[in-house]
Amino acid sequence: MSTKHELKGLPEDADLRRADSLAREIFSDVANKWAFLIVEALGERTLRFSELRDEVEGVSHKMLTQNLRMLERNGLVDRKVHPTVPPRVEYTLTAAGRGLRATVDAMCGWTHEHLGHIEDARRRFDA
Amino acid sequence: MSTKHELKGLPEDADLRRADSLAREIFSDVANKWAFLIVEALGERTLRFSELRDEVEGVSHKMLTQNLRMLERNGLVDRKVHPTVPPRVEYTLTAAGRGLRATVDAMCGWTHEHLGHIEDARRRFDA
DNA sequence: CAGCATCCCATTTGATACTG
DNA sequence: CAGTATCAAATGGGATGCTG
Numbered sequence: 385m386s387t388k389h390e391l392k393g394l395p396e397d398a399d400l401r402r403a404d405s406l407a408r409e410i411f412s413d414v415a416n417k418w419a420f421l422i423v424e425a426l427g428e429r430t431l432r433f434s435e436l437r438d439e440v441e442g443v444s445h446k447m448l449t450q451n452l453r454m455l456e457r458n459g460l461v462d463r464k465v466h467p468t469v470p471p472r473v474e475y476t477l478t479a480a481g482r483g484l485r486a487t488v489d490a491m492c493g494w495t496h497e498h499l500g501h502i503e504d505a506r507r508r509f510d511a
Numbered sequence: 512m513s514t515k516h517e518l519k520g521l522p523e524d525a526d527l528r529r530a531d532s533l534a535r536e537i538f539s540d541v542a543n544k545w546a547f548l549i550v551e552a553l554g555e556r557t558l559r560f561s562e563l564r565d566e567v568e569g570v571s572h573k574m575l576t577q578n579l580r581m582l583e584r585n586g587l588v589d590r591k592v593h594p595t596v597p598p599r600v601e602y603t604l605t606a607a608g609r610g611l612r613a614t615v616d617a618m619c620g621w622t623h624e625h626l627g628h629i630e631d632a633r634r635r636f637d638a
Numbered sequence: 639c640a641g642c643a644t645c646c647c648a649t650t651t652g653a654t655a656c657t658g
Numbered sequence: 659c660a661g662t663a664t665c666a667a668a669t670g671g672g673a674t675g676c677t678g
Contacts (some may be wrong), residue, residue, distance in 0.1 A: 407622045410629055415544045415618075433640055442670055449641060459625075459632025470639040471678080480625040487621055490614040491542075495534045498586075498607040502537060505586025505607075560660055576661065585657080597659040611645055 410458060414484065418443055418451045423477065423485050424492070426461065430476040460484055536583060541611065545570055545578045549603065550612050551619065554590065557603040587611060 393454040395470070413419070425431070436476040437448055452475060460481035466472040480486060495502075539548070545567070552558070552566040579602060582588040587608035592601040600617055604612060624631075 385675090398528050406626060406630065407619070407633055409628075410622050411547065411618070412544045413544060415547050417539045417542045420538070422526055445641085446673090447671065450671095454551075457633055457636040458629050459636075466575050468639095471641090473640060480621075480628050481607060483621045484618070487614055487617040489640090491538070491611070492534070494610050495537050496530070497608060497621065499530055499533060499537075501607050502587075506584055509584040509586075572651090573652070577651095592660090595659095596658090598661085600660060602670085 399482075413454055413458060414460075416451070417466050419455060420488050420491075421479065422448070422451055422455065423460070424476050426481070427485065428476060428482075430474050433473050433475070436475060455481070478499050524634050540581055540585060541587075543578070545574050546582060547618075548617050549575070549578055550587070550608065553604050553608070554612065555609075558600050559604070560600050563602060564583065570612060575595075582608070 395401070403420060421440045421443070422436065431439065433448070433452075436452075437445065440448065452461065456463050458480075459478055460475045462478050462481075464474045464476070467476070477506060516585065524531075527547045548570065549563065552563060560575070560579075564570060564572065567575065579588065579590070583590045585607075586605055589603045589605050590610075591601045591603070593601070
C-alpha cells in the first residue's frame, strides 16, 4: 500500500480507517451488475465500445459509457483512443482489472455450482 | 446440477440457456453492495437482525430486511425465528452462502491489494 | 464511431409510522 | 425486537439529438 503516513504522527489506525473507507467506496462502485458483466465480457480481450455494447447483452449506450468511465477512473480498464476518423476507442483490463475479473469469475463459478440448490430454495420460499 | 430434463426431448442447449438465464438473474440479485456487505458481516457468525444492522454500517432498516429476504429466497442465508417475546430472529449463512462469501472475501482482498494503484488512477483521472 | 447532454419515466431508497 | 406499509426524495436508466 503506497499510502503516505500522516505528518502529525497519528496512530496508523487513521491510515487503516482511510484505507477501509476507500475500500468500501470502491467496493460500492464496483459491486454492480453492469460493472461485473463488462469486466467479464472484456476478459483477456481488447474490445471497442461498440463491440462491448454487443457483447454485454442488454446494456444501454449510457450505462456502458458510465460504467466504463467509472472503471477507468478506478484504474481497472485502460482506455485507448485512436485519433482516426471515424474514431476508434479500445478498452482493455489493467492488471488490477484482471485481478477483479478473477473474483468475478469465481462468483460465476459459484453461481453455476449452486444453481440447483438455489432453484430449490426459491421454490420453497415462493410457496 | 439437478435440473430435470425437458419431457419433449429438447436439445440440452435449452437447459443450458435456462441455467444461464437463471445464473444471470441470481447474479443480478446478488451483485449489489448491501448483499455483499451483509454476507461479509455474517461470515461464520449467527447474528440477529439488530446486530446485523449495527454491523453493516449505513444500511437502513428497509434495505436490510429487503436484502435478507432476497438472500433467504436464494438459499444463501438461513433465517431462524425464535417464538419468544420479544421476538428473536437469527441469520446464518448456508453452505451456498459461505461459498459466496469466499468470493466476496476474495474481492475484499483484491480491493486492499490494489488500493494504492486505484488511488493513483483516481487522482490522475480527476485531473 | 464514440460520447456528452438533456429530458423524462421507473425504480430504489430513506424516513416515518404502525403492528404482532 | 422484527417486520410491514406508506410517502417523498434521490437515483437509475432509456431515448433522443448533437458534436468532434
